[in-house]
Amino acid sequence: MARLPVYLRALTALAERGIRTCSSEDLAAAAGVNSAKLRKDLSYLGSYGTRGVGYDVDYLRYQIAREIGVTHDWPVVIVGIGNLGHALANYSGFRSRGFRVVALLDADLERTGELVAGVPVRPFDDLEAIASEHSVAIGVIATPAAAAQDVADRMVAAGVTSILNFAPAVISVPEGVDVRKVDLSIELQILAYHEQRKAHEHARDEHPDLPEMPAVVGGDQ
């Protein structure tokens, strides 16, 4: 389930506030979901709650971490150390949430040797050696879109079976390899869409006799 990490973060926040036990209502509020949904999600992992009492925060935290698989660190490689790659390499949140950046790779040899957050940038061709040495299963693509498919192919060939792709390109991979795509432009465009609909709503509130969909400008051609 994609919601488990959200629960884990909410539990960590509760633990940091010294809270030792919590009800499904509390946790659901902290995670921003319905309490019935949360209970059903948790019951899928097993019966870790106590009726009439609630959940033990630390115990549940460990169980969810175990289910997700972040009780030990996962080695990660980042490919493409440009603007975004630098930010990712400097991000401390990965380390504290179960991930360890074992290598930074870039095709631009001028970047080789540069230290980012204490990790040296290495040539992209070192990928295979690094991946097999550290048993890397997770790779991050932060290269331009044009290079994304090539990088993904090389990663898969080197034994990577999970890819986080920041490039705005659809990449295809063999069966058994997971890809997740993060596309910041699309997030903004979705906001713009809702923003525009708010503006329309507003216009119609003030001029209720306007049609909902105005005539298309720039018609057929």
Added chain:
Amino acid sequence: MARLPVYLRALTALAERGIRTCSSEDLAAAAGVNSAKLRKDLSYLGSYGTRGVGYDVDYLRYQIAREIGVTHDWPVVIVGIGNLGHALANYSGFRSRGFRVVALLDADLERTGELVAGVPVRPFDDLEAIASEHSVAIGVIATPAAAAQDVADRMVAAGVTSILNFAPAVISVPEGVDVRKVDLSIELQILAYHEQRKAHEHARDEHPDLPEMPAVVGGDQ
């Protein structure tokens, strides 16, 4: 629909390859979705296709852009010019997809005046003046989690009605304000989850008599 930006990007890619017209099958393949779903999504916008022929790429591109609301540029402010804020400010993809960064804000006055991608960093307290001057409706939060709620409150007070939040914190906003959250750690954790399940699958393939869920270590307490 959250898929419209994906279609728009696929159409742009087709247009750049000189393709003037395409069928729903073609476009669906480029966008990585089912063709029936794509046709249903497009029919929700109106009847912009021609039976027996397909869709005119440029015409459909304009219609989708109009529906999303990116036929004109949206002004955007970015708050928190640290690692991530720098990367976002330098990202050219925003500009080319309908967004214009009108201001970079940071509470750290030592950053004031620094130029990032030609835009100067300004004090966070300039938010209200900038927002009203440029009619900013969209704000990006790239501050630490502890500051996210405060920044969001100030943004809302300044008239921002859509927020893209990169901080790992649940922020609450009044009715009518949209928030989208991008959480990179959660993306990685979801990959780790699948990765772990692959490892389990594999272990069970080799030792089919192991139970599916091993006994819980660290039992009750």
Added chain:
DNA sequence: AGGAGTTTGTGAACGCGAGAACAAAACGAG
């Protein structure tokens, strides 16, 4: 010990989106 009050775990209804299948429409050939 027993009852009152809480809170979990789950069975059942509901709603919604996805996909298959088909009818309507446009185009071209003869």
Added chain:
DNA sequence: CTCGTTTTGTTCTCGCGTTCACAAACTCCT
């Protein structure tokens, strides 16, 4: 003009995820 081909727009069904509602179970107080 008519028929066959292609492709859209739409209807229908199926399955899944969400949510409600309630019984089981645990604690605490008397």
